[in-house]
Amino acid sequence: MTGSPRTVVPDLTLGNSVRIPQLGFGVFQVPAGRTQEVVEDALAAGYRHIDTAAAYGNEAGVGAAIAASGIPRSEIFVTTKLRNGDQGRARAAFLDSRRALNLDVVDLYLIHWPVPSQGMFVQAWKELEALYRDGYMRAIGVSNFLPDHLDALYEQSQVLPAVNQIELHPGFQQADLAADTVSRGIAVEAYSPLGQGRELAGSQVAALAEKYGATAAQIVLAWHLASGRIVIPKSADSARMRENLASAGLDLAQEELDLLDGLEGGRRIGADPATADFSQL
Ligand SMILES: NC(=O)C1=CN([C@@H]2O[C@H](COP(=O)(O)OP(=O)(O)OC[C@H]3O[C@@H](n4cnc5c(N)ncnc54)[C@H](OP(=O)(O)O)[C@@H]3O)[C@@H](O)[C@H]2O)C=CC1
Ligand SMILES: O=C(O)C(=O)[C@@H](O)[C@H](O)C(=O)CO
Numbered sequence: 203m204t205g206s207p208r209t210v211v212p213d214l215t216l217g218n219s220v221r222i223p224q225l226g227f228g229v230f231q232v233p234a235g236r237t238q239e240v241v242e243d244a245l246a247a248g249y250r251h252i253d254t255a256a257a258y259g260n261e262a263g264v265g266a267a268i269a270a271s272g273i274p275r276s277e278i279f280v281t282t283k284l285r286n287g288d289q290g291r292a293r294a295a296f297l298d299s300r301r302a303l304n305l306d307v308v309d310l311y312l313i314h315w316p317v318p319s320q321g322m323f324v325q326a327w328k329e330l331e332a333l334y335r336d337g338y339m340r341a342i343g344v345s346n347f348l349p350d351h352l353d354a355l356y357e358q359s360q361v362l363p364a365v366n367q368i369e370l371h372p373g374f375q376q377a378d379l380a381a382d383t384v385s386r387g388i389a390v391e392a393y394s395p396l397g398q399g400r401e402l403a404g405s406q407v408a409a410l411a412e413k414y415g416a417t418a419a420q421i422v423l424a425w426h427l428a429s430g431r432i433v434i435p436k437s438a439d440s441a442r443m444r445e446n447l448a449s450a451g452l453d454l455a456q457e458e459l460d461l462l463d464g465l466e467g468g469r470r471i472g473a474d475p476a477t478a479d480f481s482q483l
Contacts, residue, residue: 209248211450214432216364217387220341222279222310224427225450226251227443228393228436230258237263238270240438245271245278247444253367253393253434255283255314256299257483265304280305283314283345284330286483289322292329296338311339312367316351319479323351324358331361343367345393346475349382365389365432371397372407372422372462373469380431391432394471396422401469406461416452423449425462 213221227249232240237260241252245267254264261282268278282303288295300308311330316323323344330342343365344351355363366383370376370392380390396402402418410421419435423446426433437443454462473480 209447209450211248211250211447212427214389214430216341216389217362218341218364220309220364222341222365222389222432223249223251224432225249225423225447226253226279226281226432226434228253228434229260229264230255230436232258232260232263232436232438234260234263236438238266241267242270243440244443245273247440248447249443250277251279251281251434253281254303255312256285256288256295256302257283257314261299261302262304265302269304275305279309281310281312282308283312284326286315286317286320286480289313289317289320289326292326293333296330296333300338307337308339310341310343310364312343312345312365313347314483315346315473315478315480316344316348316475317479317481318351318476320481324354327355327359331359334361341365343388343391345391346478348379348475351475352383352386352388362386363388365391367391367393367434369394369470369472370426370431371395371471372401372404372425372465373397373467374471375463375466377463377466384430389432390430391434392426393434395426395433395435397469398471400471401465404465406465410454410458410461414452414454416449417445419446420449420452421454422462424452424454425459428454428459
């Protein structure tokens with residue numbers, strides 16, 4: 203199974219009716235100096251959804267790639283995120299990101315982490331709501347939010363987050379958090395969906411890959427897509443990014459999805475949002 207620019211990625215419809223390509227392209231750890239080239243390649247491969255963040259230091263490369271691609275702006279979905287250290291200046295930080303991306307409107311803007319020790323995410327959310335109402339973003343959402351953090355938003359705000367972007371891969375599925383998120387009408391977006399490449403070696407995934415003539419990454423991504431999640435794998439490699447995109451053409455049987463659900467092993471890679479104090483991120 204090889205990648206092809208003709209792979210059709212389905213859209214999901216967010217709670218505010220905005221459509222998002224279900225399979226996107228993450229750029230965490232893509233060096234700033236390589237980002238334009240890598241994102242141009244991803245767009246040429248067929249990706250139409252890019253996930254960046256102010257903290258990644260590569261928004262300008264994403265914007266330059268979009269401008270150079272010649273693809274109509276309306277056909278590309280761009281997400282960026284509010285730095286943790288900017289929760290007290292969300293409007294100004296958003297305008298900095300918008301400038302770096304060279305975009306008038308950002309499709310989705312997320313609070314990157316709740317950082318509960320700062321006690322500022324509700325205040326930041328209110329700023330995002332105002333910017334959203336002013337038309338600067340098509341949707342707003344959160345990342346790394348636990349039910350307690352979502353409850354705090356609900357108590358004091360008006361706009362429902364469109365997505366909650368959380369760590370989710372076979373070894374760490376956060377099934378309760380994902381179910382809670384969905385029950386609130388919020389879409390689940392899986393980050394580190396391949397476990398940063400560490401969730402590809404298991405024998406069950408390998409057996410499915412052999413059965414379908416696919417790669418382990420394609421099996422894992424097909425599982426995410428069939429499970430209804432938005433998914434944003436990163437690859438700075440031209441062949442692997444195409445391989446990942448081609449997962450949108452792979453359908454697994456229900457018992458195979460159940461088998462992958464059974465691979466949960468508590469293998470968290472990133473920080474725990476309950477305690478993460480990334481105030482400098
Ligand atoms: N909101 C948040 O707090 C977070 C958000 N994210 C977002 O999620 C995106 C994806 O998560 P990320 O942490 O990057 O991890 P991923 O699970 O996407 O894994 C990326 C790693 O897997 C490798 N890889 C990619 N494709 C393949 C393949 N087909 N076969 C073998 N190896 C492969 C990559 O190497 P190579 O590049 O060499 O191909 C890289 O080392 C990020 O880029 C970012 O946009 C990530 C972490 C936290
Ligand atoms: O990639 C992200 O979006 C993250 O928030 C984290 O990976 C974070 O940057 C981190 O790893 C800090 O150690």
